[in-house]
Amino acid sequence: MNKKQKKLLARILVSLPMVAALHFVPVHGLLQLALYLVPYLIVGHDILKKAVKGIGNHQVFDENFLMAVATVGAMALGEYAEGCAVMLFYQIGELFQSYAVGKSRQNISELMDIRPDYANIEKDGQLEQVDPDEVPVGSIITVQPGERVPIDGIVTEGESTLNTSALTGESLPREVSAGQEVISGCVNMTGLLRIRTTKEFGESTVARILDLVENSSMKKAKAENFITKFARYYTPAVCYGALALAVIPPVFRLLTGSPAAWGSWIFRALTFLVISCPCALVISIPLSFFGGIGGASRMGILVKGSNYLEALAKTKTIVFDKTGTLTQGVFEVSSLHPVGCTEAQLLETAALAECYSGHPISQSLRKAYGKPVDQSRVSEVNEVGGHGLTALVDGRRIAAGNARLMDKLGIACDAPAAPGTVVHIAIDGRYAGYVLISDQLKPHAKAALQALKANGIKKTVMLTGDSASVAQSVAAQLGLDEVHAELLPGDKVEQVEQLLAQNAKGELLAFVGDGINDAPVLSRADIGIAMGALGSDAAIEAADIVLMDDDPARIATAIKISRRTLGIVYQNIVFALAIKAACLVLGAMGIANMWVAIFADVGVMVIAVLNAVRALSTKGL
């Protein structure tokens, strides 16, 4: 509890026994009023002050004003005990609210707190603990077994296994040794590591993730905005309602000749006012989303805004990129089909021609070739996007690429027998054969897609620049609904736009890619999901939701979290509104007294907050 809360608690604890005791003291009239005023003012003086200040600032219709009017009214009507009790109960409610929300916020923040507190730097042979903020780029830090890696860097010395569960939510350990990159936030498990930092603490992965999740509550969900707007109209509306309740029935009664019964109706109006406060609603919604996002981040799913968490639940179509998302993205040469030369010659030519390219296909060719590539043999390399490249190798004009490239050059090529990525090779305008390269599916891809279907996804689509036969083969293996292959990079955006146009209103489309070269598509989709983001700054920047590891099964988990959070949000909205409405009616009819009124306000709020904290739990996912 903070200072403000402790002071309030003290005031309540002093005032409560006084009110209880006064109940038994046989005094009446002004003396009784004076005695009751003591606990009343002890517990309620700040509310009265704020109410007066509020009127001065033209903020007439707020909580403090309601409470002031309600309790002063009760006192004026001679209901001293009731007036004090109402003020007491209200303040208890305020204290509880403040405490519950503060505690929930703290719990959620602590769960997300993977922030390392110190870094070890070697000074004169001794390890000194320093503030990670003060470690400059390029320093050598030491991470002992059991400690958390504080800053991103490269291992200079040591071998160990890292626990990445704080970032990815999975406990599969990663082995690291000298020369490899390590990410901050991971826990070093077995061996001592010396790491040369490549970033400052503030720019390291763990700091950026925490920032991201914290700031996610700035992007408000539609449900939140709705409640905010609602509260703004609701409060004045209820106040006028109360005014009407206090004035119209007595006037009506006077006109029809019966006694006015002002007291009774004003009392009902006051009760009405107390019930009407929209606190429960307004607090529980952001808390639910905060909890949902916190729970997701513990599973390695970073959601950059409450609105995205909300949107996930309405997603009906998911579009996947193929390479690196559904497949491992590691190409390997599977077979060679030379025409008029040996297999070795075909492979050598291909590897040399592609030696300057960074494309995974080129890398697999060089890997299969195995021998060091002499780049001086290669010149005049000309890459044609979506087609391949031409180059001079040993003075001979080489063309390496897909069937489109062969078409363009007017060279007839063989049709490949098996599905896979094909690199046709032509030497000096003569067809020399093709190399078949294939990519493996991710081990859990099929299960992941089945889980998505089970979770309400209507359509699964795959987009790829790869050949139609490979795409069909993958689609058949994974059970995809739609496949679009041989797409040029610009075509992907068009495809997504077409799919978006096909969607009914309120049904959203998510695109899943690796974030590095899918930026335009990620931003075009309703929700952009980047996978395998562990360490990828580009992915974290480009996407709306970031999956820290590269298991497609996480997408289904994310959707489940989203649904559960939204469920809690709607439960709270319906519950709060229903109880309020019922109590308002009862209050207007005179059946509900102040106690019911206070329950309708405080009790509902407490229940809503407790329900909201449920969004944090990741059980059963």
Add this chain to the structure above:
Amino acid sequence: MKKTYKIEVDCANCANKMEQAARTTPGVAEATVSFMTQKMSVAFAEGADPKTVMQAVLKNCKKVEDDCEIYL
């Protein structure tokens, strides 16, 4: 230009009122208040001086919610 400030506010309704008050302050292009993280993020209009604008924002916020604080 966008800046984020630490705030102290007791209830979610008040946070929303602060957000409204900030948005209607001259010199503020866009403002968001997160009750959960106790932070206010303000995007300033072209040519507006953050220091003077934030003083006005603080004043407006105090008008709607006396109990709030913005740490400038």
